[in-house]
Amino acid sequence: MAKETRIILICSGKGGVGKTTLTANLGIALARQGVPTAVLDADFGLRNLDLLLGLENRIVYTAQEVLEENCRLDQALVKHKQEPNLALLPAGNPRMLDWLKPDDMKRIVSMLSELFEYVLIDCPAGVEDGFKNAVAAAKEAIVVTNPEISAVRDADRVIGLLNTQGIKPVQLVLNRVRPKMMATQEMLSVEDVTDILALPLLGLVLEDEQVIVSTNRGEPLTLSSSNSPAARCYSNVAQRLQGDDIPIIDPSKEGSGMRDKLKRLMQTKIF
Amino acid sequence: MTSINGNQMQVRSERQVINLPFSRDSDWKTFLPKKLKVLKKGYLEIHCQDWVLNCRDLLYLKNFFENAGITITTIRSYISETIVSASALGFETDLILEKFTKSSSSLTKESANKNHPTGxxxxxxxxxxxxxxxxxxxxxxxxxxxxxxxxxxxxxxxxxxxxxxxxxxxxxxxxxxxxxxxxxxxxxxxxxxxxxxxxxxxxxxxxxxxxxxxxxxxxxxxxxxxxxxx
Structure with missing residues (x-):
């Protein structure tokens, strides 16, 4: 492969802030731009990246079988139905909890990097063994956090650990932003978060009910040409990751335009 | 420990070490030209002893040696102010914590009193x-x-x-x-x-x-x- 593969860890420290959702949407968005992308679910104890991508029923082998040479890598890779540029590799089986080591992770990622331009690693929550495994293979990282004090605190801890591991660059995605609450200062502002974490901001993702719908359907938002707020944000993040210069949305201006108001009115269901 | 002997210099041949004179012995600026003759081009580590050097002094040192093709890599000192200036300028620094006593005839190290740490x-x-x-x-x-x-x-x-x-x-x-x-x-x-x-x-x-x-x-x-x- 001419270009060097970018191996990006997606982590947060705290659980439930949107690591897996970001991984799935970013993976699809990159694949739609024509980039061969692999998503590796390093959260094998509680894996659910396959659910979000709607690929649960297609998993036969995992990275574990590949490493034990019970199957070939291409057999374990699950190609996405609509986006053939995207492939999922589950790291392991929930039933086997302690087989994976940092070296295994490095081996599997180096195999993937021969085939793909992007490898996105979905990191488990926490900073224990699962995190250490996932970090071992990564070169750069995206830290996901919410504008909440606990999520920011955990993200800060994770960034400290990433720095000691020599992971560079580390970028920030602020997820579940509610512009209205930020305006009334009921929620940490973007500045509050970047002030503490001191990371370059890769993007904001707006709070959006459609995320829940898409998660349950197993169809990431970026898959359809949906124009929901979060879908736009995710594709912006993907483009910015590719080096395109796209302005980061300004939450104070979001949703105040006439068109946005009308759109919101159309989406509101009145019974 | 105040002098770094010649053997150590040879171990890391690419990096040379000089010690500035103690402040009571002579001025460091007059000392430099003498020392320059024995130094080769390359990298240099300077032990600043008990001199309180500010950023301007250190820049003087830097320029002085750079003109001769020598790059300063590390600044050592007993004095924390010197170390502060040196790190501000981006040098590698090494603060020598052992208490330096000015009554140098007896180079006895003051027993570091734990309640009054100085480093x-x-x-x-x-x-x-x-x-x-x-x-x-x-x-x-x-x-x-x-x-x-x-x-x-x-x-x-x-x-x-x-x-x-x-x-x-x-x-x-x-x-x-x-x-x-x-x-x-x-x-x-x-x-x-x-x-x-x-x-x-x-x-x-x-x-x-x-x-x-x-x-x-x-x-x-x-x-x-x-x-x-x-």
Whole structure:
């Protein structure tokens, strides 16, 4: 492969802030731009990246079988139905909890990097063994956090650990932003978060009910040409990751335009 | 330990070492041209002994040697001020903590009294949540102490940045220790065995502050314009 593969860890420290959702949407968005992308679910104890991508029923082998040479890598890779540029590799089986080591992770990622331009690693929550495994293979990282004090605190801890591991660059995605609450200062502002974490901001993702719908359907938002707020944000993040210069949305201006108001009115269901 | 002998110089042949004369012996500026003749082009480590050198002095040194094709890599010194200037200029630094005694005829090292530590330690970079910097002596941090992080020292805690986490000065009981920072908004402050919660209201920005014990209580005052050694 001419270009060097970018191996990006997606982590947060705290659980439930949107690591897996970001991984799935970013993976699809990159694949739609024509980039061969692999998503590796390093959260094998509680894996659910396959659910979000709607690929649960297609998993036969995992990275574990590949490493034990019970199957070939291409057999374990699950190609996405609509986006053939995207492939999922589950790291392991929930039933086997302690087989994976940092070296295994490095081996599997180096195999993937021969085939793909992007490898996105979905990191488990926490900073224990699962995190250490996932970090071992990564070169750069995206830290996901919410504008909440606990999520920011955990993200800060994770960034400290990433720095000691020599992971560079580390970028920030602020997820579940509610512009209205930020305006009334009921929620940490973007500045509050970047002030503490001191990371370059890769993007904001707006709070959006459609995320829940898409998660349950197993169809990431970026898959359809949906124009929901979060879908736009995710594709912006993907483009910015590719080096395109796209302005980061300004939450104070979001949703105040006439068109946005009308759109919101159309989406509101009145019974 | 005051002189680095010739053997060590040869071990790392690419990096040469010179010692400046002690301040009572002769001036370092007059000493330099003599020394230049014996040095080869390449990298140089300078032991500044007991000289208090500011950034201008160090830049003078840097330019002086660069003209001769020598690059300074490391500055060693007994004096914390020199080390501060050197790190500000981006040199590798090494503070030699063993107490240097001016009555040099007897180079006896003063037994370091644990309650009155004299060394200054440095740390560059922000302390993030979960990190704990612990130092025997004074500590100077270039960076912030984020919420959830802790900095503690047996002597004073000085932070060129914000304290948003926990700071503990005089951790082995020195009640005269102080905590100073560009912005003091800690979760908790501790001096010796006293503990105080951080102020509820936000302090005015742009004012450096210091915390110290006054009448058995920790109080925060605006920082005095000059740093006084205690």
């Amino acid at each position: 200054l330690s440095f740390h560059q970079g922000t302390l993030r949540s979960g990190e704990h910097l612990e130092v025997e002596g004074d500590v100077l941090l270039l960076g912030d102490v984020n919420p959830g992080a802790q900095i503690s020292a047996a002597g004073n805690v000085m932070v060129w940045g914000r304290i948003l986490g926990i700071a503990h000065a005089g951790k082995s009981g020195k009640t005269s220790a102080k905590i100073s920072a560009l912005q003091l908004r800690p979760v908790q402050l501790r001096i010796a065995n006293k503990v105080a919660r951080g102020p509820e209201e936000k302090p005015e920005e742009g004012l450096a502050e210091e915390a110290l014990i006054v009448a058995d209580k920790i109080v925060i005052n605006p920082l005095k314009p000059c740093f006084q050694k205690t």
